[in-house]
Amino acid sequence: MSNQVRTIGASVLGAAIMTAMAASIGGVSAATATTSRTIAMQPAAPTVETGHDRFIVKYKDGAAAPRGQLAALSAMTSAVSRAGVRGANGATMGIKHLRRMSGGADVIKLSRVLDPAEANVLLAQLRADPAVKFAQPDHRLQALDFTPNDTSYNLQWHYFDNVGGIRAPKAWDSSRGAGVKVAVLDTGYVDHSDLNANIVPGYDFIDDLATAGDGDGRDADAHDPGDFNPPSRPTSSWHGTHVAGTIAAVTNNGLGLAGVAFDARVQPIRVLGTGGGWESDIADAITWASGGSVDGVPVNDDPAEVLNLSLGGLGACSQVEQLAIDGAVSRGATVVVAAGNSNADTVNYSPANCAGVIAVGATGKTGARASYSNFGPTVTVSAPGGENNGIAPDFGVIWSLGNKGATTPIAGADGEGLVGMVGTSMASPHVAAVVALMQAAAVGGGQPALAPAQVRYVLRKTARPFAVAPPSNKLMGAGIVDASAAVAASSQPVPVDLTTLLANRVAVGNQLGGVGEGLLYEITVPAGVQTLNLRTFGGVGDVSLYVSRDIVPTTAAFERKSAKFGNAETVVFTYPQAGTYYVRVLGEQAFSGVSVLGVYQ
DSSP states (O other), X not given: OGGGOOEEOGGGGTGGGEEEEOBTTBSSOHHHHHHHHHOOOOOOOOOOOOOEEEEEEEEOTTSSOOOHHHHHHHHHHHHHHHHTOOOGGGOOOOEEEEEEOTTSOEEEEEEEEEOHHHHHHHHHHHHTSTTEEEEEEOOOOOOOOOOOOOTTGGGOHHHHOTTTSOOHHHHHTTOOOTTOEXXXXXXXXXXXXXXXXXXXOOEEOOOOHHHHOSSSOSBSOOBOOOOOBTTTBSSOOOHHHHHHHHHHOOOSSSSSOOOTTTTSEEEEEEOOBTTBEEHHHHHHHHHXXXXXXXXXXXXXXXXXXXXXXXXXXXXXXXXXXXXXXXXXXXTTOEEEEEOOSSSSBGGGEETTTSTTOEEEEEEOTTSSBOTTOOBSTTOOEEEEOOOOOOOTXXXXXXXXXXXXXXXXXXXXXXXXXXXXXXXXXXXXXHHHHHHHHHHHHHXXXXXXXXXXXXXXXXXXXHOBOOSSOOOTTSOBTBSBOOHHHHHHHHTSOOOSSOOEEOOTTOOEEEEEEOTTOEEEEEEEEOTTOSEXXXXXXXXXXXXXXXXEESSOOOSSSOSEEEOOSSSOEEEEEESOOSEEEEEEEEESSOEEEEEEEEEEO
């Protein structure tokens, strides 16, 4: 039976291209360690106001106070005169009433900015009036993008860089992942003071003793004993700890690094050991993490909402993988999978090619596709995976947590390290953590938790364009994940009638449905397009095509329709208006293997 079970190695998806950047902040490179010790990111200082030209004045209720715009202007004019402040070049100060506020206060603007001393004199004159309840400057406030005080946060360009990062700081103003659990199916974890507080009990699913490396089989201890395997892997990767740190390293604690969803919790599930991991163990772990039942394993009473799998192997999605993933999705868990590091089409790598997963490609600091990243139409979205550019201080790699032990972990503070790696293994946890932020934002905004299909929809809808577009033969999903936009969208109602995004000239294949079942697609058409061709083709069965611009078509309300027998349906617009075109594919008979394509030029 063993010849029917393939091994899946973490080395395929990240650890194999781990950079040797660690030292006392994480391992090997002395040059890196020196740079990293001397640079620390401090919290961003708020903008200091240098003066004021807008003031808010509120009179006491029932007082013999000025009423209305003219009276408020008169009172301010009198106070300006008593304060002795003048306009520009000594001219009379211009005074304008802007509006009456909801609480009854008046907003008044002067013709020039008063310095702090002048403003204080004017405010003293206003406050001297016994009818005045309060007088204050109308302060200008700024968005306070949360900036952690973790000492090496400056290395984590993949969070804050506007070109290559995920724009996490703006998302943190709204969500930090509180109440969400992310299962990390990986090598387990090592104790680390920058992670331990966010770890909840997990499980070790490695049944094979030769793979386990810890002397026992399945048990409740998900610690990572090391995955070294000479000669292919002479040192241990601490891969699971690196992934977990990206998701939920303890943040704003003046130590180490930050996590993307640092108020979320990580459930470590050990499935990878010496030589990788067995598909049978991984499938059981997917089931258990999402709340399903596994023989011989205690029930997971508090299952995860998000599963991260930074692992994979060459081959088609197997029945056992798909069955486990289908079960997880049916229980409401979002399954996020690394696309692979072979510079090849993800369609040939599982479990990234399984139905229902969110497959994540990798980009570098420049916002371009990472040279190693797998690609293709099965990639859902991309995220920073790094590309070692050798330039200090961050070297263009993904920084997270690790251990200094070469083969087995070094216990305590002496073993704790920060490590730089590159790979789609590093990209995937960025997305898994953003999903945690999204779920917390949805629930915090009074919405129900997002279903996996809604998560996919929001991630694709809010992804921002690549700074450097990938080649047309190496598609990388909808764009780079944008944490801020995804969180904002998740705090509002997300449609249940979800669409699949169509990219120009890229067919979405293998579509299937039953009689009367409708699938919905959308394509955004820019201005200046001469023709738009929307069509279905291939497969078996019989479908009809309904299309409308900016509204979702139904069988009763649509702009164009194609309803020939079979699956070869076409709708053409000449000089179409710019906008979003919605395409509904309706099963007149059960259909499968159908492709949907939109082409504009």
